[in-house]
Amino acid sequence: MSALEPTKLDRPRASRNWSAADSGAAKSVAAALRRADLGDRLRSLTLAAPLLVLLALSFGIPLVLLLSRAVYDPTIADALPQTSQALRGWNGTGLPDDAAFLALAADLRSNQAKGTAYELAKSLNARLPGARSQVLKTVRQLEAADRPPLEVMKAVPFWSAPGTWPVIESGTHSVTSFYLLSALDLRWNADGGIERVPPEQAIFVQVFMRTFLVAAAVTLATLVLGFPLAYLIASVPKGLAAILIVAVLLPFWTSILVRTAAWTVLLQKFGLVNDLLLWLGVADDRLDLMYSRIGLIIAMTHIQLPFTLLPIYSVMRTIQPSQMKAAYSLGAKPFTAFRRVYLPQVFPGVMAGCLLTFILCLGYYITPALIGGASDQLISNFIASYVNVELNWEMAAALSFILLVFTLALFGIFARILGLDRLKLV
């Protein structure tokens, strides 16, 4: 066990049990040490400053700005200033008074004049499907100005429907929990409580679960395949080990898209894998490997294998074979020697490899899109769809935020159990 625990001696620590007579001198020494320490830190900070600034500019700030969209969406509030004012006194049930209708009419008209009516319509539509055409229709009728605005508003049934005004009211607050709740299949109900969305609308919780399950399955598969292979590479002569390492790394250097496309060729119904299974008599009929969970896990396992294997291998290489021999000579059975001498030393590498693979799997996008079926899409596929297709970046930010929180939480738990300093990456 001692090999595992960080030795306490190698950490310099200010000792506190000096006698009183020494304490004055000790203090000044400690202060000098601190000063020197501070100088060192400042120097290293200065050296690292360009990198830190680059990280902040290219990664930190954009990340925060983008994620803030999940909770900050001022589109409706900015577009409806008068309505916000008029709704202050509304109790949230039934319909607001005519002043609110008039204020909304005025806001709609000013949006049309500014050319922002479409943005408002889109933003309302994201929260209330069908609102888009109603807003645009009302705007056109208001513009025609052949009737008083109140009459126009009352003539469109949408504005007097029960669900409309609560959504408008919630939209007038720039800081919103709507997207984050939606990302967890939740919503506010009429009584101000939080409830689950109806089952035919619920999707994200399931997709998050699926993402974590697929990541876990792939991690396990890479471990089962990677551990013996790493052991083999670590124990064969150097020349052969180099060849094996290259064999592992060669696909690693190939683009992920190419490898995914290669798997579609292998896995398709009339592809090589099915031909082989049929020829071997393992399967009686051609299997649906493409567009299936099993195909997805096979392809992801292949892509992730080096990520799991390399940290394990790098740790295995440092373990002296003589230790196992020593264990045998002391009477340990092979399995006991493996479990009590070898495994504890390899453990940090195993955990590092698994963690790396697990977290990378959480972000998989291309492989599920090309090889997975409709019910094998992971959370990144949904985020991409909200970014690229729906242009609802608020929803994309909310999903990303939840994914980030889950990932950090897992990482935190992991670090807590194992201790970060014991992680051995390549």
Next chain:
Amino acid sequence: MKITKARLFAFAAATAFITMGNAAFAEELSIMASGGAWQDAQRKAWFEPFSKETGIKIVEQEYLGDLGKVKAMVDTGNVPIDLVTVETATVLQGCDAGILERLDYSRIAPREKFIEGSALDCGVGLDAYGDVLAYDPNVLKEAPTSVLDIFDTTKFPGKRAMRKFPAQNLEWALMADGVAAADVYEVLATPEGVNRAFKKLDTIKQDIVWWDAGAQPPQLLASKEVVMTTAWNGRIQNAIDKDGAPFKIVWNNQILEYDMIAIPKGAKNPDLAYKYLAYISQPEINAKLASYITYGPVRIDAASFVAPDALPKLPNAPDHMTAYLVADTEFWGDYGEDLVKRFNAWLAQ
């Protein structure tokens, strides 16, 4: 001839001067399209003749049709493209999100000269394509007669492919369930109508392979992964004409859609862009695309200019217009996001 240093220098200087001169004087129009056979067809029918006629150089770019990229350009104020080809539903979204310019039709062509629904506020139609059914007669002994036959698993057993998207599938589901084409969007706007459509899709869910990209349907047919598939007509025709595939197209109950082109907000050369839009919106020019890919013109008065051998393959050829539905862009603008979510939830069940 001995190449001296001085000569070499003079040559280099002259080359540099000519190149610079070109960059300074030739006008350039940057068009981003979604690649493939469709962009090749546009190049032959429109890009090259336009350049020849006007002297304006066309710089081509390609993208996947996702508006997210255009939004990023517009948001950062760096818009290196002047025109972008988009799907109809995307035009609506881009228009709403304020990333596409609202078009001034007085600079293009009279709006009433376009087929209904093909001249939108932010996008002008390029061509009409059909969402059709395709099959391989060597595999299916009995020929399907309507796209709606995809719902008949007793008469046509086996896997069938549909686009992994609610649009078209929900319309076809309702029509297969007995809703008249004229009422489809009205019914689909109600929660009961949506339930009804999904219930119909439920009946064949186990037999469906889903496709994402337009290139997949011909591949799925060729690899015999499915016995029939919904598809964009041009992709199937391309496989028939270019690769000699034995596929057949079923036009009955096709859904008509339009490809569009739009100007992103903040484009550097809007005048050149309008010049191009006006050029391709002339009826005889608009009809030229059909000679290179089997997508029909969107100008009402362009039909007589279509090459006679191309006409029978077009989605809006008279023979194919007996039973059809025009996709309702406004409907999908309203309910698209919600139905996509519902569709994904349904897929995952």
